[in-house]
Each structure stands twice: as C-alpha cells, then as structure tokens.
Amino acid sequence: MTIYDDATALQDDIASLRRSLHAEPEVGLSLPRTQEKVLSALDGLPLEISVGAGLSSVTGVLRGGRPGPVVLLRGDMDALPVAERTGLEFTSRSEAAMHACGHDLHTSMLVGAARLIAVLPLCGALSDRIGRRPNLLVFGLGMAVLSYPLARLARSGGVWQLGLAMTIALVFIALIASIAPAVFAELFPTHVRATGTAVPYAIAVALCGGTAPYLLTWLSSHHAEGWFTGYSIALLLIGVLVVLVTPETRGKTLE
Numbered sequence: 461m462t463i464y465d466d467a468t469a470l471q472d473d474i475a476s477l478r479r480s481l482h483a484e485p486e487v488g489l490s491l492p493r494t495q496e497k498v499l500s501a502l503d504g505l506p507l508e509i510s511v512g513a514g515l516s517s518v519t520g521v522l523r524g525g526r527p528g529p530v531v532l533l534r535g536d537m538d539a540l541p542v543a544e545r546t547g548l549e550f551t552s553r554s555e556a557a558m559h560a561c562g563h564d565l566h567t568s569m570l571v572g573a574a575r576l577i578a579v580l581p582l583c584g585a586l587s588d589r590i591g592r593r594p595n596l597l598v599f600g601l602g603m604a605v606l607s608y609p610l611a612r613l614a615r616s617g618g619v620w621q622l623g624l625a626m627t628i629a630l631v632f633i634a635l636i637a638s639i640a641p642a643v644f645a646e647l648f649p650t651h652v653r654a655t656g657t658a659v660p661y662a663i664a665v666a667l668c669g670g671t672a673p674y675l676l677t678w679l680s681s682h683h684a685e686g687w688f689t690g691y692s693i694a695l696l697l698i699g700v701l702v703v704l705v706t707p708e709t710r711g712k713t714l715e
Contacts, residue, residue, distance in 0.1 A: 469633055470572050473614055473626040477501055478568035479550035480622070485539030485557040485564070491516035494537045494567070500620045501571045504627040505578040522578050533573055535566030575630045576637075583631075584638035591710040592643050593703055599635040600700035604693045606632070611689055646709035668695055 477497065484493050495516040502509060507520035516537070544551050544558035552558045559565075587595045606628065614625035648656035676688045 467572065467576055470575065470626065470630065473622060473629070474568045474572040476614060476622050477571060477626075478564050481537075481564040481567055482548075482559045483550045483553055485552050485554055485559045486516075486537075487539050487541050487557050489515035489538070491537055498537070498567060498571060500623040501626065502574060503620075503623055505574060506582060507574065507578055520574055520578075522574075524581065533570055535570045536563045537567045538563055575626055579631055579634040580638040582638075583634040584642075587635075587639045587642075587710065591708050592639055592646070593706065593708050595635040595639055596643075596703045596706075597700060599632050600696045600703065602632045602635075603629075604696040604700070607689050607693050607696075608686075643709060645714055646712045647706075650714070 480497060481494060486492070486494050495511065495518055498518045499509065499511070502518070502520055505520070507522055510519045510521075511517060518537075539552075539557045539559045540561055541556060542558050542560055543555055544560070583595065610625045610629055613621050616622075644657045644661075645653065672688075675691065676685070679685055679688050
C-alpha cells in the first residue's frame with residue numbers, strides 16, 4: 461500500500477468534510493463554525509494545536525525526532541459574500557455567503573494531509589520495536605472488523621462522528637503505510653528487488669484497485685453499496701492469510 465492508496469482511502473471522509481464546510485460558509489476573519497469543524501477533524505492526532513486570539517485560525521505543528529528543514533502547508537478557510545444558486549444537495553444554507561473560491565476544498569485537503577502525515581512516524585517506530593508482521597496483522601484484522609462500523613459512523617451526519625471515524629481509520633492505515641517501503645526492500649535481495657516488488661504489486665493493483673471503481677459503481681446502481689464494504693473485508697482477510705505465511709523481516713540485513 462502506497463501513500464497514494466492511503467490518501468485515496470480517505471477520499472470519502474474528506475469529501476464529507478468539504479461538503480459540511482461548504483454548507484455552512486462564513487465570511488471574514490471570524491469563522492467559529494468552520495474552526496470548530498477543523499478542530500474536531502484534527503482531534504486525536506499527535507499535533508500541537510493552537511488557535512488565533514483575534515481570528516479563527518487553526519495551527520497544527522508536528523515535531524520530528526531530529527532537527528532539520530520545516531515544511532509549511534497552509535490554506536484559507538473563509539467564504540465569499542455571494543449567494544449560491546447551484547442547486548447542489550450541499551448548497552450553502554446562507555443567503556449571503558458561499559464557498560465560491562475553493563477554500564472549503566483547501567481546508568479539507570489540509571485536514572487530510574495532516575491525518576495522513578501525523579501518525580506515520582509513530583507507527584514506523586512501533587514496527588521497528590515489535591516487528592513488521594504485528595503492524596500488518598493489526599491493520600488487516602482491525603480494518604476488517606471496523607469497516608462497517610466506521611462507514612456508518614462517517615455517514616451519520618455529525619462533524620465529530622466524521623472526525624472520529626477518520627482518525628480511527630487513519631491510525632490503522634498508518635500501521636501499514638509507515639512500513640510498506642521497508643517491507644518490500646526487506647523481502648527481496650537486491651538483484652531481484654525491483655522485479656519482486658513491482659510484478660506482484662502491479663498485478664494486485666490491477667485486479668483489486670483497478671476494478672474497484674467499476675465494481676462500486678455497479679453495486680451502487682443496484683442499491684447494494686454495502687456489498688463493496690464486504691468485498692473490501694474479504695480482501696483484507698486474504699491479506700491477513702498472506703502475512704501469516706510471510707517471514708518476519710525486521711532487522712534483516714539489506715544486500
């Protein structure tokens with residue numbers, strides 16, 4: 461699983477947050493409802509959170525274990541003083557404001573980036589201590605058990621429910637995303653590493669990832685979206701079986 465896969469897994473949750481922000485736009489520097497939603501979505505992450513004293517800003521700092529360059533990601537959260545006439549199901553509830561310049565999207569993307577980045581170092585360090593297989597097994601079994609409950613929680617309509625579902629899912633996803641490159645390198649010696657990694661990965665992505673949008677579209681057209689979650693759970697359990705027969709690679713000398 462790559463960072464792209466992890467980001468794709470957050471797509472529905474980020475879209476839900478964006479629509480929630482879009483439906484309640486605020487203009488200017490006082491954005492209490494927007495700030496509340498952002499804080500709720502970031503709750504539980506290992507970030508140093510601070511808010512502005514005279515404006516509704518939100519700042520989250522993730523500190524690394526070593527000194528080095530600092531990367532800043534930023535975005536605006538305010539809307540424009542115009543009326544929305546799009547007719548969308550998540551259209552603005554205000555007659556005097558609309559997210560017409562994409563700040564609802566900027567904010568949601570930043571929340572997604574924070575969720576994706578914040579827990580990776582912790583999960584990687586955990587695997588360095590206890591091994592690769594525990595991370596992989598906890599991810600597979602945890603997501604298999606929680607897929608249906610998290611999906612229902614995320615779609616329940618509340619901001620805090622969405623934030624909680626996103627946080628829980630991201631922690632499990634980080635267990636595998638944080639170690640995937642290391643596991644691939646440790647499984648194969650140098651002379652076959654590229655082939656040993658690329659060929660099975662490409663086949664798996666083509667068979668499962670490549671067909672997923674079409675399968676979901678077909679199931680949705682038959683009002684059977686829940687079966688797609690069942691399909692995902694089946695794939696997770698197959699992955700667990702593979703992990704059970706895969707040797708532990710932590711600490712293996714790379715040749």
